[in-house]
Amino acid sequence: MISSILNNLLMFILGLLALSFLVTIHELGHFIVAKWNKVRVNTFSVGFGKKLFRFKKGETEYCISAIPFGGYVAMAGENPDSIEDGKGPSQDDFLGKSVGARAAIAFAGPFVNIAFAFILLIFLYMVGVQEPDNKNLIIGFVAKNSSAEIAGIQPGDTITAINGKETQGWDDFREQIGVSLGADVMLEVHRGGEPLAIKVVPQELVIPAADSTSDPIKMGIGDIGIYPRNRVIVRLPPKEGSAAQKAGIMRGDTIFEINGEHISRYEEVVRLIDGSKGAEVNVTLLRDGKKVDVKMTPAYNEEFKRYIVGIQMGYVMFSETHLVRRGPIEAFEKTCATSWKMTTSIFRYFKRLFQGQVKVDAFSGPVSIVAVMGNVWMSGFQDFLMLLALISINLGVMNLLPLAITDGGLLLFLGIEKVRGKPLSLKTQSVIQNVAAAFFISFFVFITILDFGKISLFLK
Template sequence: MNLLIELLAFAVAIGVLVVVHEYGHYRVARWCGVKVLRFSIGFGKPLFQWVSPKTGTEWTIAALPLGGYVKMLDERETGAAPIPAELLSQAFNRKSVWRRFAIVAAGPVANFLLAIVLFALVFATGVTEPAAVVAAPAPNTPAAQAGFDGGETIVAVRAENAGESEPVRSWSDLRWKLLGAAFDHKRVVLSAKDAHGTSDFQLDLRGLGEKDVDDDFMSHLGFEPGGGKLTVAGVQPGSAAQKAGLVAGDRLRAVDGIPTDNATAFIAYVKSHAGKPLTLQVERGAQAGGAAGKLDEITLVPQLQRDEASGQQVGRIGAELATQVPSIDVRYGPVESLQLGARRTWDLAVYSVRMFGRMIVGEASLKNLSGPVTIADYAGKSARLGPSAFLSFLALVSISLGVLNLLPIPVLDGGHLLYYLVEAVTGKVVSDRWQLVFQRAGLACIVALSAIALFNDLARLIHF
């Protein structure tokens, strides 16, 4: 069933994105007076064809649904019959350089517009997200150095000594605001509420390395969702947890006197204390055999085990954990939703360009490239989470498709746009000879990127 959901979600995602992208080319081509011969979704053998009696465009659905194209009337088309004189004015190559530029740019622009609309729908209809409550940060992290103790709710963020405070509505909102500041290596001021009122915390992001931004940078900063309940979901037979008397339903309140409400931080603490006694403050659940809600102190010693991911020896207690964090319903008005959708689209597009640039110069890992297998996997996962998650995923992939097509690589839209810019500046069309050379180089780049993305997909599947 999961495989079927993934395949259907992937088909819907690719279908929508390809149709929107190609329709952008088609619509602007028609506005510029270019005759469109074929609008095809997919490649290869046609499965369905229909010719519009008004425009003469052949609408096609082909057998291989991994892309699409818009074929326009063009005198440079090799092997084609000569174009009748009365149709020459509708040929793509006869249009001005700026009209050709607009037609080619329309595909990626359509993807960005789709992302804005999808994000706006998510913001307008509302989504339930974790609240911006922070867990107790690990020592020596930027969050700990800023003075966070855990339990604070971050309500606003601003650049140090500049600008107005921007409200923080959820954990996701906080993450995006800190991501932008981290890329610019800024110091920011976070306003947070706790039981004593509202305080300001200065967070220094200037020393954050490229790898820290490349990976899960919120963890590197010391920020994890907090304010919730960390409970035991299950206990492995013969484990340290079972020997100490932990049972499913127990709530973990503190470890060695340190309040704990986040599974990630608790696991990291246990891993670093292999063979050392830990004192847990536990609120007993109904299955503990005593009065539910009773506070007990339990001492246990994490067992030394090999971590498969890192290959290192770490501490484990053999308990399955579940975190229930406080959530908040985030909803915006129509105008604000569009503004936020446009801003989120811009932020993600800039982030994608920066990340790709860092991969080119070696400052970021090529493991960040993903291919169709990963996209299908996330399409299925987001579809199972609900409409909001799937629409957000669709917007994210639409932005990625738009950015990819704008890269100045021949074969892609960005390569053609580069030709037209050269033509606009020099007044001369890039020769067919040079276009052929660049096209081969561009094709080699695309093949290489596809191979890396496919390798990364397979590596994620078999974990090597």
């Protein structure tokens, strides 16, 4: 139990560090360009709320604040209300600078996030990343009563195209299925060398709760119930005194069958063990290429509110990838393609949201983002760097949207000021910003509530 708590705590600490880093470089972009334009910066803060740590150098106070999901650069004369009546902005005030200078300061934060992701991706593609040996998808498992099973898809089938376009690996396939909830999807499937055209309709992805008394977690995206060829392994030595240890289960064992039912997902192990209600279960393991049969009696655990045998599980994929290294030019070209896909992904999700093919449950807020980043960091550093690039680009793009309280909103106001020759009235700006703030605060609270409903997905 203690190790599990420490593991979860480490996951969230790593996630917070990663998110704080992206926020810091974003604010650093604003800060550097503000200083370059000789704007007086009063505060540079990573996080919001109460200042936990602070020091002052020159005219600027640097601090780390209590709420780590953001940050800010407080510039002199940034708010028109802060300027004394009858006096215009001074030369070192933000509002005392030209429209171009203010626009450069606003643009700098998102630009740094996007540029950082671009440079990181070039580095990764030059060092080498794991890519599929074959872009076609070989199915290892089809879930019972899933859309795929209903449509007639079988384990061992190979999917070569989706909606007339060649498959590009499992990640791309999952995204396309994920944004097609309730829609007809045409798959080209090869079975025994013969091509088949199969129509599937993705159902909403639902993850079983960690304990049998809680409701399953609805993810808001589509799923057809197919999985790549993989193995569920025992990731760590069994818990001392547990049923698994008594049965002789070892770290690295593959859980092949439970009570004669083939295992390809850890959720199936949880379901079958908890479903035993304490009755003895027959487990077939794979160890050093040989099958080993053992019997175990699950015990009820008060912490998880279900029957367990004392193991932690993980996945091992069949070797269907290889390391690809690229030269500088190839890495640049690949980065451009990947960056464009990452940049436009959020718009694809919003489009499908309005079409009803994605639900709002699919969106993640700060709690889920921190948990995912920490979890991926602990699983593999290269995967974490790819995720860091994805979130950095999306952070930059979201901040460029003309949504009043974002950097893009400020750029929109500055554009209007440039065209009109004067800014919008303070009253008009205030109304727009207050409405936008009310909307985003409500949306933030709503998404955060959804996040806490998903948090059990990341806890060990």
